[in-house]
Amino acid sequence: MQSVDGVLEGAVETLPFEFAVLDASGTIVYTNLQWREFARENDLVGDPSTLGENYLDVCDAAADAGDEDAREIAAGLRDLLAGDEESFSFEYPCHSPTQRRWFLMYAATYAVGGERYVQVSHLDVTDRKESELAVERRNERLRTVASVLSHDLRNPLTVAQGYLDALSNRVDGAEMEHIRTALTRMNDIISDALILARESEPEALEVVTLRDAAERAWEHVETRGAALEVTGSVAFEADRSLLGNLFENLFRNAVEHGSTSSRDAPDERGATRGQNAAAPADTVEYEVDVTVRVGPLDDAPGFFVEDDGPGVPEDVRESVFESGFTTRSEGGSTGLGLTIVSAVAERHGWTVDLTESADGGARFEVRGVTLVDG
Known part of the structure; x- marks a missing residue:
């Protein structure tokens, strides 16, 4: 029968995301299969397991090169190792030359035999991030539409209604009323469209x-x-x-x-409107x-x-x-x-x-x- 340790190691080894364990100094002491596969697929120089490397040193080097995400990750991990925090999470982009990718890093501290360790996992959240960005782009288009409706269309509509009011003093007839009805309907459509274009949450x-x-x-x-x-x-x-x-x-x-x-x-009198000559037929x-x-x-x-x-x-x-x-x-x-x-x-x-x-x-x-x- 398999030992509990063997069962747990097999489970961690086959997790569908990158997983590593750091010791109290930030040195990598364990990585799972997904971690190693990611290193190979992205042409990491050296041992794909990265065992023995100091994760904090890697983050610091990237931060010195201008990577602000790496700087924030290093700061979060140091808070864990110092005992100031129990967990830390951070979402960051990790684009390759051929693919846009985002990852969620989650780290938590734990102790074994009085020694402090940190488990680090990197979960691919690209699908969720792409969906969020698509929603943001759609909302931006809605804001643009709302701006056009509010100003670019409503302003000339107001001008047209003003000229129609002035013209009504000199010209009478069903045609004028048809124009007024059409302008009113346009205004109603704009009002309804603006409601639909509002942000999703109540204000x-x-x-x-x-x-x-x-x-x-x-x-x-x-x-x-x-x-x-x-x-x-x-x-x-x-x-x-x-x-x-x-x-x-x-x-x-x-x-x-x-x-x-x-x-x-x-x-x-028993007659319908269509039979009443006193009322306009339209x-x-x-x-x-x-x-x-x-x-x-x-x-x-x-x-x-x-x-x-x-x-x-x-x-x-x-x-x-x-x-x-x-x-x-x-x-x-x-x-x-x-x-x-x-x-x-x-x-x-x-x-x-x-x-x-x-x-x-x-x-x-x-x-x-x-x-x-x-």
Whole structure:
């Protein structure tokens, strides 16, 4: 039967990362197979095991040549050997002529028979580092897009709206209203895109109440006669601005999809708008009798927003949070509203699901909210 020491040595020898042991002076007294293979693959001069070499001397020589990472590693190891620290970790680049690489060095001190030793391991973290850099590049592109939307596009849009207002005093007609509608829609698209381009984390968390947040958001939505009912309230932490975006987009969704075109609805004389010569044929007005309800969930920490409108077919519920998805044919929606809802929930660590309300309308349930007293 193998001894415990033999089993442990075999396990350390086959670790999938470079591993070494230093004595109290910093001299290398053990290296594993991966350490030796790395030395061979990178054309290290001398014995690939590096046994008997002083690791601190190697780091100091590299530091004298201008390698600041080596200087920091040497300082961390000296703190371990002096007993000032018990562990030390440091991430550093180690690029070859043909490959970009990053490693995480971890070192910890331990004692055997009164003698102090330090175990040193180097873990290849290139895949994780490349992913982080890709995210940073993507975020930088988003910041660039946000800057373009905020200034390069919004400024000329504001100028165009100003000239349109001035021109409206001299020219009247449906064409002017079409231009105004198009400019307003462009502004809405920019606003929605800016929300999506924000950094992933909420900027400032504060305690909010469900009732207050919902009622404030309702004031910023064109409700067209729709009604809001808040059935209860809870307190929780959220980014107030982002939470307002979530509620506003859910409310707009309910109003837009719960509305009926007055062109298709009979008036008090029994005629539809299309038959009424007194109304312009290209004017579409909306009558809304939808009721939107907001309240806490009964079975989990969170809240719901539901309506008594026509609801969302089950076969498309998974698609509604995708960018650009809309069932409106009039072009009034940017198609980003529910994408924003999903993004805001995700940034808070919440989840949002679409189901059906008791009245057959749409019901959005936000879960994972951490409730607080108050």
